[in-house]
Amino acid sequence: MIRLTKLALNTAVCLGLAISSSVFAENIAIVGAKIHTMSTVGTIDEGTVLIRDGRIQQIIEGTSVPSGYRQYDAKGKVVTPGLFGALTSLGLEEVSLSAGVVDARTHAHAVSSVGAAFDVQFALNADSSVIPITRVEGFTSAATTITRSENLFQGQGAIISLAEGFDAVIKPNAFMSVSVNDGAAEDNGGSRAAMWVALNASLDEATFARGYDLSPSEAWDGLTTREDVKALMKVVNGDMPLLVRADRASDILQVIKLKQRFSDINLVLVNGSDAWRVAQQLADAKVPVILNPENNLPGGFDQLGATLENASRLFKAGVMVAIGIDTHNIRLATQHAGNAVANGLPHAAGLAALTANPAKIFGVYNEVGSLESGKKADVVIWSGDPLEVTQVAEQVFINGEAVEMTSRQIKLRNRYMNRNSSKPVAYTRP
Amino acid sequence: MSNLKQQKLALAVVVASVFLGACSDNKEDAKAQTNGPNKDPFPSTYQAVKSKPVVITNVTILDGIGNKIEEGDILLENGIITELGNSVSAPRDAIKIDGTGKWVTPGIIDNHSHLGVYPSPSTRSHSDGNEMTAPVTAEVWAEHSIWPQDPGFQRALAGGVTSLQILPGSANLFGGRSVVVKNLPNRTIQDMKFPEAPYGIKMACGENPKRVYGSKGGPMTRMANVAGYRAAWIDAQEYQQKWATYNSELDAGGSPKAPKRDLNLETLAGVLDGEILVHMHCYRADEMVVMMDVMKEFNYQIGTFHHAVEAYKIADKLAENNVCSAMWADWYGFKMEAYDGIRENAPMVHAANACAIIHSDSDIGIQRLNQEAAKAWSDGQRAGIDISQADAWQWLSANPAKSLGIFDQTGSLEEGKNADVVLWSADPFSTYSQAEKVFIDGALVYDRTDPESWPVSDFELGQIAAGDAK
Numbered sequence: 001m002i003r004l005t006k007l008a009l010n011t012a013v014c015l016g017l018a019i020s021s022s023v024f025a026e027n028i029a030i031v032g033a034k035i036h037t038m039s040t041v042g043t044i045d046e047g048t049v050l051i052r053d054g055r056i057q058q059i060i061e062g063t064s065v066p067s068g069y070r071q072y073d074a075k076g077k078v079v080t081p082g083l084f085g086a087l088t089s090l091g092l093e094e095v096s097l098s099a100g101v102v103d104a105r106t107h108a109h110a111v112s113s114v115g116a117a118f119d120v121q122f123a124l125n126a127d128s129s130v131i132p133i134t135r136v137e138g139f140t141s142a143a144t145t146i147t148r149s150e151n152l153f154q155g156q157g158a159i160i161s162l163a164e165g166f167d168a169v170i171k172p173n174a175f176m177s178v179s180v181n182d183g184a185a186e187d188n189g190g191s192r193a194a195m196w197v198a199l200n201a202s203l204d205e206a207t208f209a210r211g212y213d214l215s216p217s218e219a220w221d222g223l224t225t226r227e228d229v230k231a232l233m234k235v236v237n238g239d240m241p242l243l244v245r246a247d248r249a250s251d252i253l254q255v256i257k258l259k260q261r262f263s264d265i266n267l268v269l270v271n272g273s274d275a276w277r278v279a280q281q282l283a284d285a286k287v288p289v290i291l292n293p294e295n296n297l298p299g300g301f302d303q304l305g306a307t308l309e310n311a312s313r314l315f316k317a318g319v320m321v322a323i324g325i326d327t328h329n330i331r332l333a334t335q336h337a338g339n340a341v342a343n344g345l346p347h348a349a350g351l352a353a354l355t356a357n358p359a360k361i362f363g364v365y366n367e368v369g370s371l372e373s374g375k376k377a378d379v380v381i382w383s384g385d386p387l388e389v390t391q392v393a394e395q396v397f398i399n400g401e402a403v404e405m406t407s408r409q410i411k412l413r414n415r416y417m418n419r420n421s422s423k424p425v426a427y428t429r430p
Numbered sequence: 431m432s433n434l435k436q437q438k439l440a441l442a443v444v445v446a447s448v449f450l451g452a453c454s455d456n457k458e459d460a461k462a463q464t465n466g467p468n469k470d471p472f473p474s475t476y477q478a479v480k481s482k483p484v485v486i487t488n489v490t491i492l493d494g495i496g497n498k499i500e501e502g503d504i505l506l507e508n509g510i511i512t513e514l515g516n517s518v519s520a521p522r523d524a525i526k527i528d529g530t531g532k533w534v535t536p537g538i539i540d541n542h543s544h545l546g547v548y549p550s551p552s553t554r555s556h557s558d559g560n561e562m563t564a565p566v567t568a569e570v571w572a573e574h575s576i577w578p579q580d581p582g583f584q585r586a587l588a589g590g591v592t593s594l595q596i597l598p599g600s601a602n603l604f605g606g607r608s609v610v611v612k613n614l615p616n617r618t619i620q621d622m623k624f625p626e627a628p629y630g631i632k633m634a635c636g637e638n639p640k641r642v643y644g645s646k647g648g649p650m651t652r653m654a655n656v657a658g659y660r661a662a663w664i665d666a667q668e669y670q671q672k673w674a675t676y677n678s679e680l681d682a683g684g685s686p687k688a689p690k691r692d693l694n695l696e697t698l699a700g701v702l703d704g705e706i707l708v709h710m711h712c713y714r715a716d717e718m719v720v721m722m723d724v725m726k727e728f729n730y731q732i733g734t735f736h737h738a739v740e741a742y743k744i745a746d747k748l749a750e751n752n753v754c755s756a757m758w759a760d761w762y763g764f765k766m767e768a769y770d771g772i773r774e775n776a777p778m779v780h781a782a783n784a785c786a787i788i789h790s791d792s793d794i795g796i797q798r799l800n801q802e803a804a805k806a807w808s809d810g811q812r813a814g815i816d817i818s819q820a821d822a823w824q825w826l827s828a829n830p831a832k833s834l835g836i837f838d839q840t841g842s843l844e845e846g847k848n849a850d851v852v853l854w855s856a857d858p859f860s861t862y863s864q865a866e867k868v869f870i871d872g873a874l875v876y877d878r879t880d881p882e883s884w885p886v887s888d889f890e891l892g893q894i895a896a897g898d899a900k
Contacts, residue, residue, distance in 0.1 A: 094763070097764060295794070297581065298581065299550055307898050309899050341862065390808035412772050413742070417774075
């Protein structure tokens with residue numbers, strides 16, 4: 001049986017097939033690092049992470065390792081949980097402009113009138129080169145979704161693992177996105193006076209549709225289509241968080257008011273240039289914020305309050321903050337968080353904004369986002385402080401397996417750093 | 431002196447890489463210019479802020495040309511750097527700043543910005559960076575679009591940026607003239623113009639022109655892009671010749687009729703004369719090499735390829751041709767011509783002895799170019815490219831200054847140069863380091879420790895959060 005497994009493994013590797021990694025994972029000990037557990041245990045100055053069957057077995061103080069573990073020496077280094085890309089289009093967007101279909105952008109289709117029905121779980125490309133480029137920089141999971149639709153909503157996003165292979169989806173239908181900022185108003189009736197009525201009406205229909213027969217044989221005359229309202233029912237039930245992109249304080253207060261109309265709704269604010277101005281209201285309503293802390297310019301009249309201190313002010317008011325909005329360069333979320341720290345956010349909160357907080361926001365903290373017994377062994381060994389621009393992920397583990405630390409970019413670098421001028425470059429395979 | 435002779439002289443001087451300003455306060459030169467069009471119709475009215483002498487002591491100094499001084503001092507006096515070293519003799523009335531634990535560098539120079547032409551707020555009414563009406567619009571000048579009240583200037587100042595080049599966008603083969611400014615906005619763009627800085631021209635390779643004009647009469651292919659540059663240079667040569675003939679007839683005592691001015695060709699001829707520096711948006715290695723052949727065909731110099739995402743593939747050829755590359759640290763993938771971006775681009779260009787520059791092209795990125803350089807520097811280190819921090823700072827000040835033709839005035843900490851200086855709270859290759867004090871021409875124009883002194887643009891004045899920690 002064991003022999004068969006090994007044979008299967010070899011075959012899988014030779015054929016380049018994806019394998020369910022945890023089945024074959026060896027026991028691993030990451031020894032001697034400063035460990036930011038991101039759990040209630042906090043930071044251990046010198047500790048060891050024990051990994052078994054693809055899961056965190058235990059975090060222990062000191063460096064004594066039981067027998068039977070493959071050891072990674074991490075003395076003088078820093079260990080964190082794998083980072084969580086808080087809001088991306090990973091797997092949906094290879095090249096953004098003039099390069100074929102971008103699954104992160106939808107056109108209108110008859111199946112949906114308000115965009116809520118669209119669902120990215122069917123669109124993920126596990127072979128996107130952006131995934132290994134992101135993975136080698138310490139990111140092991142991400143929220144991924146549509147960034148632009150011709151509708152009110154941007155559909156349903158998924159939580160994915162950045163592990164190699166075709167079983168990336170950790171949680172489909174994980175969240176719904178909508179925008180209520182200047183751009184969204186422009187696209188939805190030309191005014192917030194139109195857009196908000198449409199948004200409220202869509203959610204009202206979802207409330208109304210509870211217990212309704214949504215089969216094609218029954219009439220449905222909603223503003224939403226049947227498929228939209230099915231998705232929105234999960235939103236008004238609170239099963240699927242609603243990510244709302246808003247910037248100005250007045251808009252954010254309108255977002256908070258959604259909780260009065262739809263008591264079960266689970267809100268997450270995105271962007272929130274002015275969020276610091278209504279920080280207390282956000283804290284009281286327990287609305288977390290996903291933001292880019294470097295946004296400090298008034299891109300429009302709805303962003304006049306933008307400041308580098310947004311993240312730190314929200315944190316001080318007790319608002320949960322997650323950092324990281326990008327796709328190709330979601331890997332720079334560490335730098336973004338570092339700059340939030342440079343502008344007043346405590347360092348531990350900067351790390352939480354990249355790990356535990358997004359995992360909590362998307363309801364997967366039981367699996368990822370901290371180093372605790374039983375969780376997925378998504379772990380990163382860093383050369384130093386992950387928020388320092390000069391430090392890097394030296395080794396990434398996903399599901400307890402050491403990731404091959406290479407990418408298309410690294411291969412391009414190696415080809416041209418070691419260029420053999422006696423023959424065309426295509427003959428050098430680094 | 432005839433205009434032609436003057437042009438030749440200017441070219442010779444450029445080749446000797448000491449730039450002769452297009453504008454001149456020398457009366458004889460001004461008189462000689464009456465043969466041709468006024469080359470400086472929108473003269474700089476920049477005035478340095480008056481300041482007492484400033485001495486920063488016991489500070490780590492990167493002079494921007496490869497040297498690091500530990501526990502050094504630097505003296506700024508009358509707008510210039512008068513002394514730096516292990517100790518300086520400061521006048522008694524000098525403002526003394528204790529630099530213990532802090533770092534001093536030359537002010538950052540961003541040679542690729544669209545502040546003012548694509549300002550914040552980015553409303554349609556402010557969108558003044560791309561004259562997308564024809565592929566060759568060398569007649570437009572960015573300075574006529576710049577809105578000095580863009581709050582982006584103040585944000586960049588807080589990031590240690592003391593000078594910048596503002597360019598038209600990249601929609602066109604020839605997008606128009608760029609302008610170099612001191613980052614000290616006042617009422618008008620003329621108030622910002624860097625005195626005696628040469629003009630630049632923005633050109634663009636690749637995807638953008640063909641995308642914009644593909645259904646508007648062309649070019650719709652890269653081959654038509656190249657045909658477009660060549661056709662324009664042929665027209666410029668003819669125009670140049672017309673003026674040469676006119677000037678030589680005038681010199682011979684005749685009374686020829688002056689050719690009709692053509693603003694487009696005037697700028698292009700200025701490039702051929704070596705008076706206007708070429709800044710060319712170009713991502714792909716193969717396209718950059720084609721452009722260096724076009725450059726040789728028409729005998730002009732490309733100063734800098736901007737973005738140059740694939741410069742690492744042809745760093746040897748860039749060095750041979752003396753063309754700078756202005757790069758991001760890590761942008762990639764947003765379009766096909768950016769697909770092969772790698773983190774080690776700048777250090778690989780530097781290692782090939784070519785001129786490397788870190789640029790922003792972004793109102794956010796411009797605020798922390800030190801971090802962009804730090805990323806590229808450390809990525810290079812890990813790939814085995816050993817460059818000192820002191821050498822790497824050339825990417826932020828000296829090399830962009832050379833690219834802009836202002837290195838004789840700024841871009842390094844050397845006695846006699848403009849006192850464009852940043853005091854950093856810590857090693858500027860750290861995320862946590864911030865520009866604490868920024869000096870332009872010796873005047874303290876940004877002081878992080880004194881919120882009451884922070885500059886606020888007209889646009890932000892009286893709005894919510896005006897003067898906030900931005």
